[in-house]
Amino acid sequence: MRTTDSHEVSQLNELKIDVSALAFDAHYVLSGDMIMCEQMPIFGGYAGGLEETTIVDVATTLNSFVMMQATWHLDGPTHVRWGNTTSRETLAIAGHACMAIESELDLMMGNQYYTTAGPCTVMCLLETAAQAITDTCSGREVLSGVAASKGVATNYTTGLEARFMGECAYAVAGMETAKVNELLDKLISLYEKDYKQAPVGKPFEGCYDTTTLLPTQEYLDVYDEAVKIMTDLGLDYWTKKKSRVDA
Amino acid sequence: MTLARPLTVMDVYDRAKTGPKVEEKDWDFKIIPQTAMKLKKKYGIKMDKHKIIPEDEALCKNLFKAGLELLATCGVYCIDTHRVIKYTEEEILASVTAAPKTAQFGEPGVNGRTIACRKHDDKRPPIIQGGPTGAPCSEDLFLKIHQSYAQEPIVDTIVDGVMQTIKGKDPTPGTPWEIAAVKAEAKAVREAQMRAGRCGMGL
Numbered sequence: 474m475r476t477t478d479s480h481e482v483s484q485l486n487e488l489k490i491d492v493s494a495l496a497f498d499a500h501y502v503l504s505g506d507m508i509m510c511e512q513m514p515i516f517g518g519y520a521g522g523l524e525e526t527t528i529v530d531v532a533t534t535l536n537s538f539v540m541m542q543a544t545w546h547l548d549g550p551t552h553v554r555w556g557n558t559t560s561r562e563t564l565a566i567a568g569h570a571c572m573a574i575e576s577e578l579d580l581m582m583g584n585q586y587y588t589t590a591g592p593c594t595v596m597c598l599l600e601t602a603a604q605a606i607t608d609t610c611s612g613r614e615v616l617s618g619v620a621a622s623k624g625v626a627t628n629y630t631t632g633l634e635a636r637f638m639g640e641c642a643y644a645v646a647g648m649e650t651a652k653v654n655e656l657l658d659k660l661i662s663l664y665e666k667d668y669k670q671a672p673v674g675k676p677f678e679g680c681y682d683t684t685t686l687l688p689t690q691e692y693l694d695v696y697d698e699a700v701k702i703m704t705d706l707g708l709d710y711w712t713k714k715k716s717r718v719d720a
Numbered sequence: 721m722t723l724a725r726p727l728t729v730m731d732v733y734d735r736a737k738t739g740p741k742v743e744e745k746d747w748d749f750k751i752i753p754q755t756a757m758k759l760k761k762k763y764g765i766k767m768d769k770h771k772i773i774p775e776d777e778a779l780c781k782n783l784f785k786a787g788l789e790l791l792a793t794c795g796v797y798c799i800d801t802h803r804v805i806k807y808t809e810e811e812i813l814a815s816v817t818a819a820p821k822t823a824q825f826g827e828p829g830v831n832g833r834t835i836a837c838r839k840h841d842d843k844r845p846p847i848i849q850g851g852p853t854g855a856p857c858s859e860d861l862f863l864k865i866h867q868s869y870a871q872e873p874i875v876d877t878i879v880d881g882v883m884q885t886i887k888g889k890d891p892t893p894g895t896p897w898e899i900a901a902v903k904a905e906a907k908a909v910r911e912a913q914m915r916a917g918r919c920g921m922g923l
Contacts, residue, residue: 478825490797495733502728523769524756531790532788535788539791570787573774573781576780618850620854630865654773
């Protein structure tokens with residue numbers, strides 16, 4: 474590892490720590506490493522409801538810089554029932570916590586992605602889009618993902634999810650907040666009724682040719698379907714990109 | 721009056737040994753939820769979950785005040801010493817004000833990136849950190865999965881997954897196999913970046 478790689482240390486839920494985390498944080502600090510301090514507050518957990526969890530998220534974010542001398546904080550509000558970071562409630566917590574910090578301070582903050590659906594599904598990409606839009610338009614510095622299938626299934630993660638996360642971020646950077654909220658309300662309503670029956674999708678070896686490392690045509694078609702939905706919702710990023718390629 | 725200085729992790733550890741004793745279940749089920757609820761009422765905080773990003777500046781400022789007060793009032797619980805690490809509000813503000821505003825991901829050059837504070841309406845996009853974000857990856861596909869991320873031009877830096885086995889062994893936390901797995905992960909991600917032609921990229 475270089476000093477310029479992110480050295481991770483995690484807080485515990487909620488506002489807790491263990492001594493071993495402090496010990497290896499001391500190693501990072503004394504080595505001059507870039508430090509990323511992670512914490513994922515749980516909506517519906519110890520803190521309770523929407524507002525209480527957001528207050529805890531703000532406190533936890535501040536604590537990364539107080540306790541760990543972090544370079545940046547990695548958030549990840551998680552829904553206690555669905556185990557995702559892409560639910561309406563957890564996106565609202567992330568969006569509000571980041572804007573609360575931005576209203577008073579300049580701190581570097583990221584958010585991590587745990588979708589309900591698995592790779593090679595439109596739902597997974599739409600969940601990713603909603604979080605990328607939330608994070609970009611609430612002022613976060615780093616988008617970190619994607620752990621599809623809630624990050625618990627082996628090999629259910631591929632580069633195409635990150636491509637979509639990045640393209641959605643590029644598509645909305647600078648957008649007016651009222652317009653962002655309108656877009657998010659429509660986008661989240663497209664998938665939030667499907668958590669119970671979320672599609673499992675396919676593992677890496679079903680999404681990519683494992684020799685050439687190119688995505689399968691099936692996944693590229695799913696990707697195009699998600700792009701069409703985002704374009705229909707009013708994002709012109711892909712239309713402009715295509716015109717540049719065609720010109 | 722002495723001005724507060726930013727705290728260090730050494731200060732924090734010393735306080736973890738001397739702070740007030742608290743039962744962990746009281747922390748989890750009483751102190752944190754009750755204080756958060758009290759602060760929600762004190763600052764009149766009400767969120768609308770159909771507005772994912774707040775449009776009301778007063779709401780943002782009140783959420784900040786409540787979060788700051790929660791940290792200053794409660795502190796942080798150390799699960800090993802069963803004590804509370806306490807900070808003053810001045811120490812918190814001195815520490816967060818001293819936090820870096822910019823940093824370098826990876827090596828300077830074509831595949832390294834500079835991270836810098838941005839605002840919600842900033843036209844500059846955020847850093848795209850692609851990767852499994854801690855999701856489990858099998859030993860045989862670990863490198864290929866990470867290469868699939870590194871080869872995406874829009875990806876700026878990599879966040880790795882967890883290698884499920886190392887030489888077929890379970891990398892149980894706190895054992896030599898855990899160290900072997902973590903070192904293998906870092907080497908594999910670096911190799912994935914190089915195979916994707918992204919030498920110098922951060923991880």
